[in-house]
Amino acid sequence: MTGNACVVGSGPNGLTAAIVLAKAGLRTTVYEEQPTIGGGARSAELTLPGFVHDVCSAVHPWAASSPAFATFPLAEHGLEWIQPPLPLAHPLDDGSAAVLAMPIEDTCARLGPDGAVYRRAIGPLARRWRELLPIIQQPLLRFPAHPWLLARFGALAFWPAAASARLLFRTEAARALFAGIAAHSVLPLEALGSAAFGWVLAIAGHAVGWPIPRGGSQSIANALASYFESLGGSIVTNHRIGSLDELGDAAPVLCDLTPRQFVAVAGSRLPARYRRQLEAYRYGPGVFKIDWALSAPIPWTAAECGRAGTIHVGGSLDEIAASERASAGTAASERPFVLVAQPSLFDASRAPAGKHTAWGYCHVPHASTEDMTERIESQVERFAPGFRARILARHTATPADLERHNANLVGGDITGGAQDLKQLVLRPTRLFYRTPLAGVYLCSSSTPPGGAVHGMCGFHAAETALRGIRNGLLTIATIALMAALLCAPGSAQQDPAQATKPPSTTEKWHFFIEETATPFTLVASGVNAAVSEATRSDPQYGVGGVALTKRFGAAVGDNITQNFFSDFVLASALHEDTRYIRKGPSHGFWSRFSYAVSRAFVTRTDAGERTTNWANLLGCGLQAGLSNAYYPPPSQTGRATAINWANSVAGSGFGNLFPEFLPDFKKWLKKHHL
Numbered sequence: 001m002t003g004n005a006c007v008v009g010s011g012p013n014g015l016t017a018a019i020v021l022a023k024a025g026l027r028t029t030v031y032e033e034q035p036t037i038g039g040g041a042r043s044a045e046l047t048l049p050g051f052v053h054d055v056c057s058a059v060h061p062w063a064a065s066s067p068a069f070a071t072f073p074l075a076e077h078g079l080e081w082i083q084p085p086l087p088l089a090h091p092l093d094d095g096s097a098a099v100l101a102m103p104i105e106d107t108c109a110r111l112g113p114d115g116a117v118y119r120r121a122i123g124p125l126a127r128r129w130r131e132l133l134p135i136i137q138q139p140l141l142r143f144p145a146h147p148w149l150l151a152r153f154g155a156l157a158f159w160p161a162a163a164s165a166r167l168l169f170r171t172e173a174a175r176a177l178f179a180g181i182a183a184h185s186v187l188p189l190e191a192l193g194s195a196a197f198g199w200v201l202a203i204a205g206h207a208v209g210w211p212i213p214r215g216g217s218q219s220i221a222n223a224l225a226s227y228f229e230s231l232g233g234s235i236v237t238n239h240r241i242g243s244l245d246e247l248g249d250a251a252p253v254l255c256d257l258t259p260r261q262f263v264a265v266a267g268s269r270l271p272a273r274y275r276r277q278l279e280a281y282r283y284g285p286g287v288f289k290i291d292w293a294l295s296a297p298i299p300w301t302a303a304e305c306g307r308a309g310t311i312h313v314g315g316s317l318d319e320i321a322a323s324e325r326a327s328a329g330t331a332a333s334e335r336p337f338v339l340v341a342q343p344s345l346f347d348a349s350r351a352p353a354g355k356h357t358a359w360g361y362c363h364v365p366h367a368s369t370e371d372m373t374e375r376i377e378s379q380v381e382r383f384a385p386g387f388r389a390r391i392l393a394r395h396t397a398t399p400a401d402l403e404r405h406n407a408n409l410v411g412g413d414i415t416g417g418a419q420d421l422k423q424l425v426l427r428p429t430r431l432f433y434r435t436p437l438a439g440v441y442l443c444s445s446s447t448p449p450g451g452a453v454h455g456m457c458g459f460h461a462a463e464t465a466l467r468g469i470r471n472g473l474l475t476i477a478t479i480a481l482m483a484a485l486l487c488a489p490g491s492a493q494q495d496p497a498q499a500t501k502p503p504s505t506t507e508k509w510h511f512f513i514e515e516t517a518t519p520f521t522l523v524a525s526g527v528n529a530a531v532s533e534a535t536r537s538d539p540q541y542g543v544g545g546v547a548l549t550k551r552f553g554a555a556v557g558d559n560i561t562q563n564f565f566s567d568f569v570l571a572s573a574l575h576e577d578t579r580y581i582r583k584g585p586s587h588g589f590w591s592r593f594s595y596a597v598s599r600a601f602v603t604r605t606d607a608g609e610r611t612t613n614w615a616n617l618l619g620c621g622l623q624a625g626l627s628n629a630y631y632p633p634p635s636q637t638g639r640a641t642a643i644n645w646a647n648s649v650a651g652s653g654f655g656n657l658f659p660e661f662l663p664d665f666k667k668w669l670k671k672h673h674l
């Protein structure tokens with residue numbers, strides 16, 4: 001492996017970016033400020049020994065759907081998903097509960113008169129979740145693979161959640177259920193686009209559920225880290241990066257940071273305009289979070305709540321909307337909307353036998369210092385009388401506490417910046433993952449597609465960085481090709497008069513040397529290596545300086561062996577004259593073109609008669625066979641050898657275009673004084 005890439009921050013996006021870079025062959029190091037890895041996917045004994053709490057994320061429809069995670073063998077690295085019988089329950093004051101069940105039909109059946117509308121709205125989208133997902137998990141300005149599917153989703157998603165719920169649903173239960181899901185947007189439910197979060201999370205619930213990882217969210221980070229290390233990557237914890245200067249000449253550098261911290265680490269390197277854009281980036285409300293150690297499960301009045309991984313505690317649509325409006329303002333709601341997860345009901349590893357954990361938070365104004373403990377617990381008690389009596393211990397976290405635990409949680413904002421329409425489309429700027437600094441990229445949830453544990457920000461950022469490397473190599477290859485055109489001596493071009501004399505074996509040896517030991521061979525091999533690296537053929541070589549050198553060595557080896565067999569050994573044994581006889585400008589372009597390419601298959605005998613170019617065809621075959629001695633193992637199959645053979649024959653044909661046309665080109669340059 002080669003190259004020297006760095007990732008700042010070990011959140012799910014940082015680790016995903018690191019994996020993509022390591023898979024491409026870059027020697028990659030992740031630096032993490034905290035003593036433990038994982039950012040928003042960490043677990044710890046926050047209350048009492050033996051009680052494992054998720055410090056940030058707990059429930060993972062996005063991780064279970066993630067196209068990036070799907071390409072990693074995370075199960076082999078210890079990640080196991082648990083599906084609670086119900087993804088979500090939403091208790092109501094009359095003792096009943098609305099539910100989101102995985103089979104959409106079950107949800108519809110429970111929604112009574114609103115079931116049909118619900119089915120019509122998202123049934124077709126849920127069926128096409130795997131096609132919809134990549135479209136909404138990329139920058140929204142990119143042309144989508146399925147424009148009509150996106151248009152259909154957009155027609156539902158664009159509206160304010162509160163208005164959508166009131167317009168579409170007649171029952172309080174359906175309205176409340178939708179409002180609670182849409183409140184994951186951390187936007188007022190009157191904001192344009194807030195409905196998108198409600199629909200997309202509901203669809204995910206039907207498609208993949210809202211699962212929890214066995215052992216806690218830390219298992220996600222640990223699986224990503226373990227896979228990354230198996231690829232040769234390394235992670236340094238307790239290491240805060242205060243300035244990009246500390247990373248020396250590492251490239252690419254991917255920053256799992258939000259704009260505010262990025263401005264701090266990039267310092268004066270950033271152009272003023274881009275810096276101003278980042279400084280204008282807006283952060284959203286914060287959260288106040290409580291983790292409970294419990295003597296028994298939460299005693300919900302509605303039985304369905306005991307079967308769900310997530311409970312939305314907040315009552316009606318109007319109450320939830322009021323709570324979210326308050327958190328977008330200056331004072332938190334007296335009756336906050338609370339998101340509760342109860343993982344120990346479905347995962348015994350989270351608490352000592354018979355005991356339980358629960359996780360809950362509500363949205364509060366940005367950087368709020370209000371203590372929400374009493375208000376949150378009152379809300380839970382409202383739907384689960386006797387809850388307080390079961391609390392053995394609690395751990396609370398204000399926005400400031402969360403930010404101390406993870407610098408990305410600016411003012412307690414858990415989504416890496418407000419997710420309003422503008423910042424969903426231009427996140428954090430129109431450059432998305434790129435920055436004006438060469439080789440430096442952003443990969444946190446402040447880039448598309450935004451907050452949650454899915455790694456897609458890191459995935460797209462790393463792909464962007466690798467594209468940058470590939471484009472750089474293609475530019476080098478183009479420049480080298482131009483240089484070759486201008487500097488090449490004309491390869492094996494022969495004077496037709498001289499070529500009429502049958503060549504001796506010694507002359508064939510000289511011809512082989514002349515054909516091989518030219519700067520043109522080196523330049524052509526360099527171009528070959530750069531193109532091979534840019535297109536990632538033979539990916540086992542990786543990318544970077546050493547990989548490029550290996551590819552270059554293999555290309556030179558191919559050149560030497562092919563010329564040796566074709567122009568000397570076989571040409572002598574078969575009495576063939578493989579020198580290229582130029583047709584010249586007295587003929588038309590296509591006649592010259594086809595003649596040059598056909599010389600790979602047709603040549604002359606020493607006596608000057610037309611014959612099949614066995615020396616070239618067999619020489620290319622011998623070269624392809626011999627290349628198995630130095631190509632990486634996956635390229636040593638019969639099929640790979642045959643492709644190599646065909647490529648060599650094609651290369652020898654198209655290579656004849658140089659001796660055919662180069663003299664014309666040089667003449668043209670001279671004529672125009674270039």
Ligand SMILES: Cc1cc2nc3c(=O)[nH]c(=O)nc-3n(C[C@H](O)[C@H](O)[C@H](O)COP(=O)(O)OP(=O)(O)OC[C@H]3O[C@@H](n4cnc5c(N)ncnc54)[C@H](O)[C@@H]3O)c2cc1C
Pocket residue numbers: 008009010011012013014015031032033034037038039040041055056057058059060061062063239240241242256257261265287289361402405406407408409414415416443444445446450451452453454457
């Ligand atoms: C309370 C809470 C509940 C949540 N619930 C859910 C949920 O249920 N489901 C879900 O999908 N998502 C949830 N999220 C959101 C999710 O955790 C984040 O969206 C996700 O973790 C973002 O990943 P990231 O890689 O962009 O950044 P982060 O996970 O925030 O990671 C950034 C990392 O960078 C490190 N870092 C920062 N500055 C530096 C520096 N200068 N040098 C070195 N390291 C640095 C930080 O310590 C951190 O480890 C929740 C978040 C919170 C806080």
